[in-house]
Amino acid sequence: MKELSLFLGCLIPNRYPGIEKATKLVLDRLGIKWSELKEASCCPAPGVFRSFDKITWLTVASRNLALAEEKDTDILTICNGCFSSLMDANNILKNDAVLRDEVNSHLKKIGKEYTGTVEVRHIIDFLYKDIGAHKVRNAIEKPLEVRAAVHYGCHLLKPTKDRKLGGAECPVFFDELVEATGAVSVPYEGKTSCCGAGGGVRSAMLETSLKMTEYKLERMKKAGVDCIVDACPFCHLQYDGGQVELAKAGKTYNLPVIHYSQFLGLAFGYTPEEVGLHLNAIVSPGFEEKIASIQKGNKLLE
């Protein structure tokens, strides 16, 4: 297996940098060798750019892939959108010589070439398959006794024939990683349903996208969870920023939204601030007190 280059994308470095920081902390703590994928751009985002022009989408993605090829590293993504664009583009280009030639005719103008020699991973897929939930469990220092609503996000799972992470109706791998931290992954209705952000819907039709978010939040809240754990900054934005937008219509949920990198960071003993929870729009003092109490080793009163 090759070493990993961390692909940042847009939303994490530019809107939720706490997730970037937490990811670097947990990769180091787990002894995973990684380096920055310098000079990378937008993946580019699957919803808008893939819809707009397939060749442009493939070409910009192939430039990012070529950067990893030059370093002879695989790509590690921390966003379902980046995972989707880069993995799908990689699969398409590996198997279609005509498209590969076309993309390379554009890359040639900047002195680059796509050859199809690296793989694209998502941190959840990597931790589950290459590290293993048991190893993650063994590394935990502060078991997080919290109730979590796990949100996989569509593009981590689908299309299943390309993702190769099992079925999309009742997946368990992410839950296993969440439960490895000591948390309980609480079942809730509509668990694999979309957050509402994708496909350019959030950017162009915010109200419509929030209806889907509300569907999810209602059911998470009903299940009595302490927080939402996601694997994608776009789902993260939709739940976190979405709660602020829904609050304007009088709908409040107050559910802290936590990327798995941040969640794992908490279980390693990093404070909520160190993993960037204070940078969310929804800040829950109650949740942070609970974490502080767990990290101090105090048994919580039932």
Place this chain on the structure above:
Amino acid sequence: MKSSEILTCFQCGTCTGSCPSGRYTSLNVRRIVKDSVKKDISGEPDLWMCTTCYNCQERCPRSIKVTDAILQLRSEAVKKGRILPAHRKVCRFLIKTGHAIPIDDVHSAIRKKIGLGAPETVHKYPEALKEVKKILKSTGFDELVK
């Protein structure tokens, strides 16, 4: 849209029943699939209500790549200049900055405060940004979304 795969659709409606957007919007995937083989539907606003969640594609009993078909229909719309203003804005961000969501002053300051420097992306490397601009020109994307 000419597609032998789509012609195998027997209108069972699993796609529509599985669509999270269709619960709240006029998006009716079954109808889109049906109409797409008969006429030009690139002007339909419903095409842009799809979150590309892939439920329809996963559950289609004929294994029709339904979501991919919607993406293709969208690109036909774009070729005809049918682009929503918000999406055009996102495209301009990509052309100008190499990111669909570029950094701003607020988040630059936050990065600094939490001990992160400038992101190691095209934001930090102007020569790399020039490369992205060059390929976007080469594929004709800048003209497409002008």
